[in-house]
Amino acid sequence: MARKVWACKTCGSVGQTGSAASGSCLIELVLWMCAIVPGVIYSLWRISSRKSKCKVCGSKELVPLDSPEGRRIRDTVPPPP
Numbered sequence: 001m002a003r004k005v006w007a008c009k010t011c012g013s014v015g016q017t018g019s020a021a022s023g024s025c026l027i028e029l030v031l032w033m034c035a036i037v038p039g040v041i042y043s044l045w046r047i048s049s050r051k052s053k054c055k056v057c058g059s060k061e062l063v064p065l066d067s068p069e070g071r072r073i074r075d076t077v078p079p080p081p
């Protein structure tokens, strides 16, 4: 399955994005060690807030490249060489 290509509304870059989870692995680990319940809650929050992020500027304002707005961004900004 091909990964979806996104256009960033913030910086105009186009490309595939990793799905970066918010928050920190370290905090998650500490919470798990201190108490199970906050660890579970934090893990659930991280999973639920997992979103595609722009690789260039970290913005979450992404639109699919095959959408009208994605095409507009692609036509405005020349692709990197």
Ligand SMILES: [Zn+2]
Binding pocket: 008, 009, 010, 011, 012, 013, 054, 055, 056, 057, 058, 059
């Ligand atoms: Zn961007």
